[in-house]
Amino acid sequence: MNKRFLSLMVLAGLTIGAQAKVKLSHLVGDNMIIQQQSDVRLWGWAKPKSKVVATTSWSNERSEAVAGKDGKWLLTVKSPKASYTPLSISFDDGDGKVTVNNVLAGEVWVCAGQSNMEMPIKGFGNCPVEGYNQVVLEANKHKGIHYVKVPSIMSTKPLDDANCEWKEANADNVSEASATGYFFAKTVNEAIDVPVGLIMANKGGSRVESWLDRDYLTKNTKEDLDSTHMVNKFKWDFLYPLLWGNGTFNPILNSTVKGILFYQGCSNVGDPDGQYTQRLADLVAQWRRDFKQGDIPFYFVQIAPYHNGDINGDAGPRLREQQFNAAKVIPNSGIVCTEDLVYPYEVEQIHPAQKRQVGERLAYQALNKTYGMKSIICESMTFKEMKIDGDKVLLHFDNEYGAYSRFEGIEGFEIAGADRVFHKATARHTWVDAPGPWNEAIVVSSPEVKEPVAVRYCFRNFQLGNLANAGGLPLFPFRTDNW
Template identity: 50%
Template sequence: MKANLIPALCLLCCITANAKVKLPQLLSDHMVLQQQTDARLWGEATPNSTVTIQASWCNLPVETKVNDQGLWETTIVTPSANFTPQTLTISDGEPVTLHDVLIGEVWFCSGQSNMEMPLNGFDKCPIENSNNVIADAPNHPGIRMATIERKSALTPQAYANGEWKQPTTENAQWFSATGYFYALALQRTLQVPVGIINCSWGGSRVEGWLPEEILKNYPDIDLNEAKQKERSWTHPMIMYNALLYPCRNYTIKGFAWYQGCSNVGKAGTYAERLATMVKHWRSIWKEGDIPFYIVEIAPFAYGNKPEGIDGALLREAQFKAAHTLIPNSAIISTNDLVKPYEAPQIHPQNKKDIGDRLAYQALVKTYGYKGIVADSPSYKEMQADGNKITVRFDNADKGFSPWIGIEGFEIAGQDKVFHPAKAELGSKPNEIVVSSQKVKKPVAVRYCFHNFQPGNLKNHRNLPVIPFRTDSW
């Protein structure tokens, strides 16, 4: 009897194991589902079976058929956001129940190390006020974060590793600082739960977040680099395949992007490739032209040359992408958010103002709030008159500060040699008048157009003027 019983028990165990639904890690306890939408759910189960989903906020279950490969995907209607913990039970025989599920707003934060950088900081690179922020984290239980673990792949993967975490002091130290401050700022105004998916990799190029079918058309990209073990952070497509593609089914409100440092020196191709990336991401998420908000790369002495302009050219490409190439997009400036000693440090410590400025964009342009100013002043046009140039700006109808001691402007004549310029408030609120005794007939103006050159000119809501040049030299 015992000899016959063992195989029977083993068969029963196998059947039971097969009957338990397999979920991606992104569908876990403590997750946030996007409110008032058809939120996607997916996973594996017994081939050709029926998966039943029962949400605590719904009276009727949702059923979906599993295909013959054992894969299933469906949607569930979510209610208005609230802080009441919900449950979600998914079964094709043996139920799997997800606990402490919140309904709120979900944002996908991606890029390289300045997005990845946790509240704990990096070695020799602290986050401003981090200890206090981490200690305060349990006071914000409606903020949740899922951090996608690094791994590389040569082909698109079905799953990525990364579970949702609550903001305990132990967990919060590893949360993306930019993502966490973004969530805090959103929650302060929206007063709903906020979930952040942090999908970033330090040092990654924009090409790392694009698929092979696009990259193979770029003559300067060698796809064989992806097979190498050295310098993996520079490789093409591996982040897309292993980190981003597996997240595409998770319903989100929009994207926040903080990347560009590793493409410095390649500004000529960056804007178009970033726009191509956004178009492709939106196509695989299948949610239309959802928002895409960009963080300008910070001032940094690339090549140990603060006076160089490679970083400035990349910022210019970022601005071009946001303003002319990517619909439903915007950029925030970080020109004023560094300290002088951070010139050789690519990870400046002020991430709170970055999170806040991202939130201003979302609150105004995604959520429709009035009374908040989101956009920094940006160059509009110039007019030369003798030994002076008047520069006019968009997003500056209430004028500028400081009134005196304006820093960061340079002007040049036909010789293309730039000299520091005296800058004064113009006759109209959006005007700045620049001049230099060394330039008798100026023809071009630049503002903070160097690798590391913080300026001090801001609008009436303390948003900094975006670095620019009027020439194309």
């Protein structure tokens, strides 16, 4: 543990203090994408009390900042409208000029979370991403998608910089980009024809507590924040609280971004009811506070089916339920369902191969809610209400958009009576020749349940359903009981 934190002190040496020439944050460099038509923050280090002047290729305006006693400086420049025209920004502190080239103005999104967000196009060991070769073959056709991968580093104190660099997502290096993030960027790029930049700051296996700050964890949790104690408490370092946020996320907080994409939750399976919902909402509030850009969009992914040690258990869906509830309380947010994006043979695969659809569904959220493309169907179906009719249960849903994916052969439903024992149910679409709201519904029943009282849909750790709406987006797992 001591060696690990010693390496962080070396990284902290990037804050240079009395260096002869102005130094930029690694997040400010060649190939970067800046948020279009914004006051873009740029930062770095210079000799204490020296003046740093920034000039741009697209404007005659100058931006200035004076380095503090610690050498840190931050200034803003007004960015132009998005385009594929390469731009440049120069910085001068009087002792030398540094120029950043091949800068594009576009849309900048953060890719945060754990391994399913980190998972690159090339996949992990024994965890491939579907369609790898096709992505590489087509990468050069999609101009203006750039990314920067922040190394996953722990620190007991918030770091100001990270050893990283912006890259163009071309055939040579697209394989290293977050698959979920890249498919999001590709979809947005194609839809609104602007460059898209991805800031990838994530860590496989991390908990939501890994990203919450010291003040919050001290006041609201019982987490032991002594790094030497963490070694004894946790079998794996990716479970540590606080440290990953300090080392991996804090370096990006000066960036000017459009919004945040988040895919995390597997390591919080088993959390008490409501705890994850609250902590995720508080994490979003923390990040919005620290980015200082108001309630920027937050779009996140509900974790996919996984055996969690017992395919018939319900720890996984209970966490998915908490994620679903978080979307209700986090302003300017959206959640995507991945219930249908796991193959039957992936029951023990925590990194499902179908990442294209995950990224696309995040893009649908952004295109509809952030970029105003209201014709895009972005919401999955959700349970609305039920009605018991003898030995049957009639169900209504929100967000069907006028169609179900199927009328027959529906899988994933279970019903229970007063004994609370759930049995597989037959489900089908039905019309009833009668006036009123219940003349059309999904009706479920089981010969083993004569007096049903509750319905569940895909509420087991690994249970796959197939009901979707007109946009092909799946029904969220749900339960009508509170058992």
